[in-house]
Amino acid sequence: MQKAQRLLDLAALLLRAAEPVSWRDIQEQFPEDYGGSEEAAIRKFERDKAELLELGIPVRWLQGDEDLPAGYLIDKDEFYLPDLKLPPEDLALLYLSGSAALAGGDFPYARDLAHALEKLSFAARSPGASEAAGLAARSLSRGDEEGRAEVPAMLEELSRAIAAQKRVHLVYAGAERSETTEREVDPYGLYQSGGSWFLCGHCHLRRAVRTFHLARIRGIEMNRAQPRSRDFEVPADFSVADLATREAWEYEVHPAQAARVRLEGPVSIEDRASFGPRAAIREEEGGAVVELTVTNGEALLRHVLALGDRAELLAPAKLRRRARTILSALARRRA
Amino acid sequence: MSAEQLRKDDARERLRRVLFLVPYAVRHPGIAVRELAERCGATEAQLLEDLDFLLSVGCPPFAPDDFLDLYVERDRVYVALHQSFTRPPRFTESEAAALAAAVKALGGEGKDRVLEALRQAVPRERRKGYDELAKRIYAGSPPARGSVMDRLSRAIAGRRAVRLRHFSAARAEEKERVVHPYTLARRFGHWYLFGHDQARGRELPFRLDRIRDCAVLDETFEPPPPAALARARLFSEPHGHAIRLQLSRVAAAWALARPARLRVVEGEGGTGPVVVEVEGADAEWATRFALSFGGEAEVLSPVEARRHFQEAVERALARYQRG
Numbered sequence: 001m002q003k004a005q006r007l008l009d010l011a012a013l014l015l016r017a018a019e020p021v022s023w024r025d026i027q028e029q030f031p032e033d034y035g036g037s038e039e040a041a042i043r044k045f046e047r048d049k050a051e052l053l054e055l056g057i058p059v060r061w062l063q064g065d066e067d068l069p070a071g072y073l074i075d076k077d078e079f080y081l082p083d084l085k086l087p088p089e090d091l092a093l094l095y096l097s098g099s100a101a102l103a104g105g106d107f108p109y110a111r112d113l114a115h116a117l118e119k120l121s122f123a124a125r126s127p128g129a130s131e132a133a134g135l136a137a138r139s140l141s142r143g144d145e146e147g148r149a150e151v152p153a154m155l156e157e158l159s160r161a162i163a164a165q166k167r168v169h170l171v172y173a174g175a176e177r178s179e180t181t182e183r184e185v186d187p188y189g190l191y192q193s194g195g196s197w198f199l200c201g202h203c204h205l206r207r208a209v210r211t212f213h214l215a216r217i218r219g220i221e222m223n224r225a226q227p228r229s230r231d232f233e234v235p236a237d238f239s240v241a242d243l244a245t246r247e248a249w250e251y252e253v254h255p256a257q258a259a260r261v262r263l264e265g266p267v268s269i270e271d272r273a274s275f276g277p278r279a280a281i282r283e284e285e286g287g288a289v290v291e292l293t294v295t296n297g298e299a300l301l302r303h304v305l306a307l308g309d310r311a312e313l314l315a316p317a318k319l320r321r322r323a324r325t326i327l328s329a330l331a332r333r334r335a
Numbered sequence: 336m337s338a339e340q341l342r343k344d345d346a347r348e349r350l351r352r353v354l355f356l357v358p359y360a361v362r363h364p365g366i367a368v369r370e371l372a373e374r375c376g377a378t379e380a381q382l383l384e385d386l387d388f389l390l391s392v393g394c395p396p397f398a399p400d401d402f403l404d405l406y407v408e409r410d411r412v413y414v415a416l417h418q419s420f421t422r423p424p425r426f427t428e429s430e431a432a433a434l435a436a437a438v439k440a441l442g443g444e445g446k447d448r449v450l451e452a453l454r455q456a457v458p459r460e461r462r463k464g465y466d467e468l469a470k471r472i473y474a475g476s477p478p479a480r481g482s483v484m485d486r487l488s489r490a491i492a493g494r495r496a497v498r499l500r501h502f503s504a505a506r507a508e509e510k511e512r513v514v515h516p517y518t519l520a521r522r523f524g525h526w527y528l529f530g531h532d533q534a535r536g537r538e539l540p541f542r543l544d545r546i547r548d549c550a551v552l553d554e555t556f557e558p559p560p561p562a563a564l565a566r567a568r569l570f571s572e573p574h575g576h577a578i579r580l581q582l583s584r585v586a587a588a589w590a591l592a593r594p595a596r597l598r599v600v601e602g603e604g605g606t607g608p609v610v611v612e613v614e615g616a617d618a619e620w621a622t623r624f625a626l627s628f629g630g631e632a633e634v635l636s637p638v639e640a641r642r643h644f645q646e647a648v649e650r651a652l653a654r655y656q657r658g
Contacts, residue, residue, distance in 0.1 A: 004346045005392055008353070014402070015419045029395030056424035058458040078459070080422035084452040092444030092492035094438060094453075096518060101437035101474060101519030103529070103569075108472050108521060109433035111348070114376050116430035118355050119423045122362075123456065136559075136618055138376065139567040161470050163429055174649045189471035192440075195524030195594040215592040234471075244473040273479035274443035298629065306627035309650035324655035326630035331649045333633060 006033050007048055010072060011057055020062040020071030050228075056081075067068070084123045095120060099137035106151045106197065108159040108190050114138070151197065151214050157200055158214075159223040161187045165230035171219035172212055180218055181205065186232040189240035200243050202232070211243065247276045248299035249292070257297060260314040261290040261304055271310060274303070301326075352377060353385055357403065357420040365411045373565070386412070396420060426456045428465040435469045439486055441519075442477025483549045484519070487528055490551045491516045494558070496533075500548040500616070501541055509547065515556040519543075522569055524594035529567060531559065540569045544620070577612040578621045579635040584609060586631035595624065610635065618643035626651075 013029060014021060027034045027041065034041040049059045058078050064070030084091065098117045101107045117134045161168050168187055173180045183205035191198050196213060203210040223231060249259075263271060265287040272281060272288070279292040294300050297319045304311045305323065313320045356375050360366060372382040386405050393402030403495035404415035426434075431453045438449050457465045480485035490497045497516055502509045516530040519540070526543040538559075579600070582590055587609035591597055601610035613621070618640040625632040625644060 002346075004350050005388070007350060008392045009394055012392065012401075012418045012420070016394055044548075053460060055354065056427045056429060057354075057432075058425075058460055076419070079424055081425050082456055084456060086449060086452050087445070089492050090443075090449050090452075092494075093441065093443040093445050093488070094434065094449050096488055096491050097437040097441040097443075098434050100441060100519040100521065101433070103518060104522060107433065107437070107474070109429045112427065112429040113433040115351055115355065116426055116434045118359075118374060118376070119426065119430070122358065122422050129600060135373075135561050135564040136567045137520070139371075139565055140518070140520050140529060140569055161431070163468055189473065191473035192475045195521060198591070213592050215594070234467075238593060240471055240473045245476060269479045269482040273482065277476075302627050302629040305629060305651070306623045308622065308626065308647045309654060312651075312654045320655065324652070326408065327648055327652040327655060329630055330633060331645070331652050 002049075003051075006030065008054075010048060010059075011052060014059060014072055014074040015076065015079065019068050020064070020073045020157075021265070022069055022071040023234075035082035070076055071141050073090065081119055081123050083124075091120075095134055099134050102134075103140035106155055108155050108197075110141075110152060110156065112159075154214055154217055154220055155190070155197060157220055157222055158187055158190060162189060163233070164222075164227060165232055166227070167223045167231040169219075169223070170212065170217055171217055173216045176189075185210075185212070186234075188234050188238055189243075191240050191244035193244060197245075200240060209238070222297045226236045232285055247278075249294040249296045249303065250278075251275075251296040251299065253296040253298070256295050257316050258295050259292050259294045259297070259300055259316060259319065261292075262312045262314055263288045263290060264312075267310075271307060274307075343486070349385060349388065352381075353389055354420065355423045356382070356385065357389070357405065357414065357417060360405060360412050361414045361417050363420050364413055368407060368410050368412060370561070371412055373561070379608060383407070391519055392418075425458050426453065428457055428461045428468050431457045431465050432468040432472060436472040436474045440474035440477060442485070443488060443492070446477075448508050483543055483546050484526060486551055487516055487519065487543075490549075493551075494555050495552050496552045496554040496556055497530075497547050498550045498552055499541065502545040502547060502619075512541075513554075514541065515559075517559065517564070517567075520569060522594075523596050527569055529569065531556075531563075538563060538567060545617070576637045576638070577614045578616045578618070578640045579610055579612050580621060581608050581610050581633055581635050582625075582628060583631040586628040587611065590624075590628070590632070622647045 010026075010030070026045070034045055052059055057074060059072055059074055060078070061072055062068065062070060086094070095117070098113055098120070102110065102113050102117065107113060111242050117137070118175050120134070140291065158168070165179045168185050169182065170185050171180050173181050183203055185199070185204065186202040187199055188201040188209070189201065196215060199212045199214060199217070200209060202208070261275070262284070275281070275290050275292060279290050289320075292300075297316065301313065301319055301323055305326065313323050352375050356371060359374060360371060368379055368382060371380045375382060377385070389403045389405055395401070400416065401418075402416065403418050403420070406415065407412055435450055435453050438453075454462060454465060478488070484558060485602065487497065487567060497514050499512050499514055500509060501512055513533045514528070514530040515533070516528055518529050520527050520529060527540045528543060528546070529538065529540050531537070532539045584606070587599075590611065591599070596615070597611045597613050599609055600612045602608055618634070621634045621640050622644045625634050626647070634640050
């Protein structure tokens with residue numbers, strides 16, 4: 001019997017059973033599958049149980065008592081996706097978030113996300129309109145495939161490696177060099193910043209935590225040996241969110257300096273938020289002043305320049321002079 | 336990926352699909368084959384194969400009534416025997432973790448309630464695994480309160496119409512539009528709203544950074560029929576001339592790693608500057624993009640885009656010449 005069929009048969013048996021099904025009974029019902037030596041049969045059954053659990057189906061072992069025999073069963077309450085009991089606006093948020101992520105066409109665990117959105121229609125009493133967002137997302141994620149196959153495929157491979165904690169072999173192109181390096185990386189997590197995805201993990205070549213821009217990964221291969229055993233542990237103090245929410249001007253390039261940026265009013269919420277959660281913003285006549293600590297002045301300079309005449313670097317003086325030099329040079333090029 | 340791995344994947348995907356399609360068909364008796372396939376993210380051929388496969392599934396002792404029984408009659412799917420597969424299984428840890436990452440990135444007031452509900456929908460034995468995995472993906476910071484994105488997500492969730500002041504790159508003009516917002520999507524580094532434009536009478540994408548203002552209206556709307564959404568696309572043919580930018584080699588390497596749709600037109604493999612072209616962009620975006628490379632990039636053409644860039648540079652320079 002094929003495995004997919006056996007797993008479903010087993011689920012159907014344990015789901016329908018009125019009382020726990022003993023191992024003997026299971027063996028009798030599946031003589032071809034769980035025959036042979038007792039030890040091999042039990043191992044195979046345990047693997048099947050693990051696979052069912054990975055599909056969201058928990059098979060439980062029940063100790064017998066006076067009323068019930070010992071055996072396995074699937075408790076319907078533990079099996080069926082429960083009603084999430086969320087108010088309609090929360091449910092809509094859930095649909096929208098999942099749909100927006102799926103519609104982007106590159107999201108880790110994209111297939112899982114699609115399955116989850118489908119299942120959501122069962123997890124609420126009246127999902128109604130929210131499903132529309134899910135359907136639109138499905139369609140949008142299919143549109144415009146040109147040149148987009150690589151990052152989603154990489155995200156999928158990395159998603160697997162992260163979940164299973166398996167090491168990956170990377171071929172990585174440096175940002176400013178055309179040559180590539182090959183390295184082993186313990187993938188700790190994935191984050192999105194500025195619309196691009198980054199892998200972070202322990203790099204065995206540099207012997208430190210490094211981040212990798214997915215668009216610069218030329219090749220990737222997950223260690224497929226012993227798929228059920230972990231290759232590494234993620235350090236307890238490691239946080240993907242901390243890495244991801246670091247602004248470019250917070251990368252450690254030079255000692256910390258105080259910086260000030262003036263924003264010309266009316267200041268949009270988006271421009272304000274673009275300086276991150278650690279910036280202090282003081283309202284001022286006709287605008288606002290952003291105060292922040294930088295360890296990579298060049299990155300702040302670039303951010304401010306990109307805001308055009310809506311923003312102006314006030315301090316440090318050296319960075320302000322550099323902004324002026326750059327703009328003068330660009331202005332001279334007009335001829 | 337090896338052939339064996341692909342086969343394993345297919346088998347697993349099929350299992351996940353059928354665990355959804357059986358209860359869905361139970362709940363929607365007589366659903367059209369095409370619609371069920373669409374719901375399951377499968378082709379019609381795949382769905383029919385799945386139905387064939389299901390005919391062999393049942394539970395011991397495999398008497399006639401012990402099998403699953405789904406059948407197709409005049410292109411519609413009916414379930415005669417469901418063998419208790421009347422609801423899909425709980426979320427797997429990666430399903431819930433992917434949804435959780437998406438929810439965290441979009442924020443909203445109910446975020447914490449939603450995250451807790453997701454956790455409870457994972458089998459008890461896998462909740463620890465889910466907690467671990469959910470920490471491993473960070474899909475972005477939630478939009479600032481009151482920002483265009485924040486307002487749009489509320490409007491979509493509440494099915495409320497929005498009035499947008501939107502700059503159209505194709506027409507180079509700003510217009511007010513009333514839109515029924517359906518969903519948000521991020522592509523090539525930009526966020527888009529996808530919705531029904533009332534005046535133009537069709538579904539269209541709107542780039543968020545071109546929305547100058549957004550007001551949520553009291554007017555509510557009914558969800559669109561699935562057929563309208565099946566045609567949803569983010570991009571049509573790009574309008575207008577492609578914008579050309581020149582970048583230093585170092586800046587070009589960075590630029591090409593960004594999710595914008597850039598195409599190298601000059602200088603590839605050489606040692607000097609690189610010229611790239613981007614379709615469907617507007618002058619404002621191109622100016623910001625070029626300036627974000629700190630003097631290592633400039634907008635070359637077309638004339639209007641070049642002028643926009645130069646004027647922006649001069650206005651910014653004027654600020655620095657004062658003090």
